[in-house]
Amino acid sequence: xxxxxxxxxxxxxxxxxxxxxxxxxxxxxxxxxxxxxxxxxxxxxxxxxxxxxxxxxxxxxxxxxxxxxxxxxxxxxxxxxxxxxxxxxxxxxxxxxxxxxxxxxxxxxx
Amino acid sequence: xxxxxxxxxxxxxxxxxxxxxxxxxxxxxxxxxxxxxxxxxxxxxxxxxxxxxxxxxxxxxxxxxxxxxxxxxxxxxxxxxxxxxxxxxxxxxxxxxxxxxxxxxxxxxxxxxxx
Numbered sequence: 049x050x051x052x053x054x055x056x057x058x059x060x061x062x063x064x065x066x067x068x069x070x071x072x073x074x075x076x077x078x079x080x081x082x083x084x085x086x087x088x089x090x091x092x093x094x095x096x097x098x099x100x101x102x103x104x105x106x107x108x109x110x111x112x113x114x115x116x117x118x119x120x121x122x123x124x125x126x127x128x129x130x131x132x133x134x135x136x137x138x139x140x141x142x143x144x145x146x147x148x149x150x151x152x153x154x155x156x157x158x
Numbered sequence: 159x160x161x162x163x164x165x166x167x168x169x170x171x172x173x174x175x176x177x178x179x180x181x182x183x184x185x186x187x188x189x190x191x192x193x194x195x196x197x198x199x200x201x202x203x204x205x206x207x208x209x210x211x212x213x214x215x216x217x218x219x220x221x222x223x224x225x226x227x228x229x230x231x232x233x234x235x236x237x238x239x240x241x242x243x244x245x246x247x248x249x250x251x252x253x254x255x256x257x258x259x260x261x262x263x264x265x266x267x268x269x270x271x272x273x
Contacts, residue, residue: 091247140201149202152200
């Protein structure tokens, strides 16, 4: 199926750990994104990335970093996890058009 | 930067009735307005979008209207059904499709369809 897929779907981890969330799209899109959705459902852009440019939302802590091995993948690495990082993280992609979202990764930091 | 306000935050309607969700935007340069539906446990999905050269767009039971002068746009769902229950997000951008980072979302409306 053509889609944006992200893994894992659920992630429970302790404070201070380092974790990664993977994202892959097979839509041939040239731009990928990471969003954070908090408990109030507010969608906040974290990063957008194509093969030329990384745009970072300046409010995102530098503990968060995107890594793109190729155009179809944009992984999210998080260092020194904090309780406030608990949220649902969505990957998305686009190509000169609307964004297609993945199904989300629910991160719980305990 | 762009600011998008969305109301109401929660909307409960009887099955079969109509639902209207309203959004306002601040940047007069915005010209692309998508609406996303997010069902429980899933990511947001585009359901309809409108560009600033059009005042209204319809797709079956869903319609979106745009008033550029007043800087507001609305989502209308007629003959609501239980499967319409979800969180709906409006968004605005000065770049068609939203550009690399230029898509600003509203805070969402939780639509509840009462049987």
